[in-house]
Amino acid sequence: MLRLLPVLAILLAVLSGPAAAEPATRARIAAMIVPPFSLGEALNDKGVYQLLNSGGAEAGFVFETEQMAPLPGFSGAPINMLVTLDPDGRFLDVRLLSHNEPIFVSGLGEAPFHKFFEQYRGLSISEPLVVGTPYGKGGAGSELTYLDGVTKATASVRIAHESLMAAALQVAREKMSGISAGPPVxxxxxxxxxxxxxxxxxxxxxxxxxxxxxxxxxxxxxxxxxxxxxxxxxxxxxxxxxxxxxxxxxxxxxxxxxxxxxxxxxxxxxxxxxxxxxxxxxxxxxxxxxxxxxxxxxxxxxxxxxxxxxxxxxxxxxxxxxxxxxxxxxxxxxxxxxxxxxxxxxxxxxxxxxxxxxxxxxxxxxxxxxxxxxxxxxxxxxxxxxxRPGAVEQLAPWREALLNRQGDLIVLAGLLAALLLAQGAALRQLARLRAFVPLRLAVLAVVVGFVGWWGQGQLSIVTVLAAIRTAWEGGSFAFLLYDPFSLAIWAAAIIGFVAWGRGLFCGWLCPFGALQEFAHHLGRALRLPVIEPSPRWDARLKKLKYVLLAGLVASVFTVPGAVDKLAEVEPFKTAITTFFLREWYYVAYAAAWLVLGAVLFKGFCRYVCPLGAVMAIGGLLRGRDWIERRAECGSPCQLCRVKCNYGAIDRAGKVDYSECFQCLDCVTVFEDPKTCVPRVLDARRAGRAAPAQVAAE
Structure with missing residues (x-):
């Protein structure tokens, strides 16, 4: 029972999706209201709040734009802003809450984006506001009010402006004029x-x-x-x-x-x-x-x-x-x-x-x-x-997420089902295939391309930490359904815990892990030297990921504001989520692990990955030792131990499932009568015994 306590502690964290899609909490919004104003009561279910003055009277409205005007940005994701309006429709403040615009994520940085929103203060929604510059002399008398755009980011700021105005006008129509804005004709x-x-x-x-x-x-x-x-x-x-x-x-x-x-x-x-x-x-x-x-x-x-x-x-x-x-x-x-x-x-x-x-x-x-x-x-x-559309009943967020990604989910379900079947009932047949290595690399290529870069299904320690924080603060876990794609991968990983341990995810479903494996094969093709720590140092280094995990979990309670930065120990966001389109030092860090992977087999996964530590703890749910062993394994035969690049088999032939990445190399050896030493020796003895038996007869 004591063995399962850390597993139960982690499972709650595992069952969550990215928290980025969740609306800002009331506490976060309240902290952004500048005195003497304060945040009042929620006015509807779309994130619109009262703005109160120092005397407690209503002084305007506060709202997020994403819930009312989720216009997709240049990246495909909405740009979310926090807007404060006075009762006459004049902007008191506009702040950027979240976005994923590539030009600001890496390149220009966020400072120009924040500066752009400062221009709205004092302007009114009744003015014709446009992003651009007056047309020289001829535009001097224009009725338009111009907002300076951001060079090289025109598309992003215009989309942000349209989202902002759409949300502001919706609030104005509903709250300032008593007119409810319905769906457009x-x-x-x-x-x-x-x-x-x-x-x-x-x-x-x-x-x-x-x-x-x-x-x-x-x-x-x-x-x-x-x-x-x-x-x-x-x-x-x-x-x-x-x-x-x-x-x-x-x-x-x-x-x-x-x-x-x-x-x-x-x-x-x-x-x-x-x-x-x-x-x-x-x-x-x-x-x-x-x-x-x-x-x-x-x-x-x-x-x-x-x-x-x-x-x-x-x-x-x-x-x-x-x-x-x-x-x-x-x-x-x-x-x-x-x-x-x-x-x-x-x-x-x-x-x-x-x-x-x-x-x-x-x-x-x-x-x-x-x-x-x-x-x-x-x-x-x-x-x-x-x-004129009738009143549309708003779907629950999880249903909207399912509908929006149903095509991707169908393909993912087929991939996961095939992997579970192949790793389960067809495990031996899979390991016996002559083309096993090319087949494995093809699966990993699909994982990098479809699961990672396309589906954005790279699981992360950030998810675990966010879930722990939500549980600690008594928040809702409803947001776990906002990303059904990642949730499906979490579900497969949990199934893997029970059936095989950590290996299903770490060995087959992790996009960055797959990139590291490709780096290893590239290193072999280039005949680069191989770095392999001694058994003693290998054992020591493998403990590092648990130390990092403990530190990250502690940061949730001690320095919660720094969690996102500390979690950058994972290069996943750089390599998978943003396609290496970030500041140079993030790119250099991610690239360094891949370069190192060409000479040190999956060094990040084996020694540093805090998510791998979580998966190893989850793997304690494993109900069986699924890798078959023979009496000769470990004594005298050491072939599987030598073949295991992860160092997950000791000299006695015992498999350390907490370090097993389910690559099936040892299963391939075990199933091959021409490679497995005990089977080769048995075949030779049987070959010598057959002529002797014939001669005796």
């Missing part, structure tokens, strides 16, 4: 009734904003800019703005206004950007759509939009536009462009919204004073062109 492809230009006008799909030069002059009457447009005064009845707006999200509408080539280009665009609503704008007068310094694929500097009092993020779709020949010639001779806005950010084309066109004038020759006025075009699309 999508165009209904079944509506295919043909439309012509007249029908577009009659149904209010094509709407026009028209302003004469005289009307534009009147907007600046009494100001210093009143006489700064001579062309308008020369032709007061001429058109200054003749702007047409057509929402072409509905396929039947797009078909009515675009030529076939542009229609096909739009179709390809919407296949990729399924959540974007395309808006066609046509200008036939002198105002134009954008300034002369406009940059494609960015936000327009002369146009903005709002819905429900909140800004709508517009961006150029960067599509070439040719209009249908069925449209009036005046429109076809105008300037056309397609803007896009993301319906996931709260935009609903079937609800009233406003398009603002900005008029800019300059007064003076040197450092002119800029004057702006806006005119507005109201718009909305008919509900018949869209599908």
């Amino acid at each position: 999508t165009p209904d492809p079944s509506v295919d009734a043909p439309l012509d230009w007249q029908a577009l006008l009659e149904q209010g799909i094509a709407r026009n904003l028209r302003l004469t030069n005289a009307e534009a002059d009147a907007l600046f009457a009494g100001s210093i800019w009143a006489d700064d447009d001579p062309e308008a005064r020369a032709d007061p009845e001429g058109l200054f703005i003749d702007l047409w707006l057509i929402d072409i999200g509905a396929p039947t509408v797009a078909q009515a206004v675009l030529d076939p080539d542009s229609l096909e280009e739009l179709r390809r665009f919407t296949e990729i950007s399924q959540s974007d609503e395309p808006l066609l704008l046509i200008e036939t007068a002198r105002h134009g759509l954008v300034s002369e310094d406009f940059v494609r694929n960015t936000a327009p500097d002369r146009l903005s939009a709002e819905q429900g009092g909140f800004p709508v993020a517009l961006r150029d779709a960067d599509l070439m536009v040719d209009l249908s020949r069925d449209l009036p010639r005046t429109l076809r001779n105008g300037t056309a462009m397609i803007l896009r806005t993301d319906r996931r950010l709260g935009f609903d084309p079937t609800q009233d919204w406003l398009l603002h066109a900005q008029i800019v004038r300059e007064h003076g020759m040197f450092q002119p004073e800029i004057g702006t006025r806006s005119v507005t075009l109201p718009y909305r699309m008919d509900e018949k062109f869209y599908i």
